Amino acid sequence: MTRPIIYHIPVCPFSQRIEILLRLKGLEDAVEFRVVDITVPRPAFLLELTGGTTALPVMDLGGGRVLKESMVILRYVEEAFDAAPVARSDPYERGIERLMMTREGPFTVAGYVYVMNRDRAKGDALRATLLEHYAWLDAFLRRHNPEGTYLFDDFGLAEAVFTPMFMRFWFLDYYEGFALPEGPEYDRVRRWRAACMAHPAAQQVSHDEIVKLYYDYAVGAGNGALPEGRQVSSFAFEPDWRARPMPPRDKYDRIAGDAELGLVAG
Ligand SMILES: N[C@@H](CCC(=O)N[C@@H](CS)C(=O)NCC(=O)O)C(=O)O
CATH class of the missing domain: 1.20.1050.10 (Glutathione S-transferase Yfyf (Class Pi); Chain A, domain 2)
Structure with missing residues (x-):
């Protein structure tokens, strides 16, 4: 049987819900996770799967069967892999x-x-x-x-x-x-x-990872959008977040540039 595929953004909390559930069930390998770059437009094949919506995660069960919305996917995983239940039985x-x-x-x-x-x-x-x-x-x-x-x-x-x-x-x-x-x-x-x-x-994500990747949210730009004056999203895969400095906290006063955030060579 081919494994279901979940298209996701690695740091996405909605996807982490499903990763946690699979881990609780001891079934991390029951689903294949494929990474999508949120900072570039969605590929055509993905938009075709979703019927045009861009939010992730999306679960492709094959044969044209596609599920969206983390709470729906979570419930599907719980019910489809019911040998190790996590939801309450009563x-x-x-x-x-x-x-x-x-x-x-x-x-x-x-x-x-x-x-x-x-x-x-x-x-x-x-x-x-x-x-x-x-x-x-x-x-x-x-x-x-x-x-x-x-x-x-x-x-x-x-x-x-x-x-x-x-x-x-x-x-x-x-x-x-x-x-x-x-x-x-x-x-x-x-x-x-x-x-x-x-x-x-x-334990799929860490404190510093969240703080660095979500800098753009803190200055008002969500979902991979670019804040004013910037060329590279804080959600970019390269340079890796571990190599970047902790961002400045003064989000009300200014927006840090790409170099200060370690997103390009300074
Ligand atoms: N209600 C949705 C929310 C999903 C969502 O907002 N995902 C974010 C990533 S964390 C996303 O894909 N944002 C980009 C977009 O909506 O185009 C769920 O529970 O799955």
């Missing part, structure tokens, strides 16, 4: 898991809108909106597993969905000085978040 617990996952979209948007903002006057309101989401998650965890670490007894499907976003939000710590406020109000979600990010199945 219908009520599965409902609770799904209830938590309904927040993934608004949570993601809150973090991305915050990092992309360049209007200082809006910073406090954006921070408050993100904190409302953390407070909701905290209350949800307290209600369903007050003494535990994860939503249930172990890292599961809800954790696979949220962990990539916790990791992307390193860009908020770095560029916005964001931190969960000290104190009991956020302690339950703080414990969950820390355990999620430390889990062995979720």
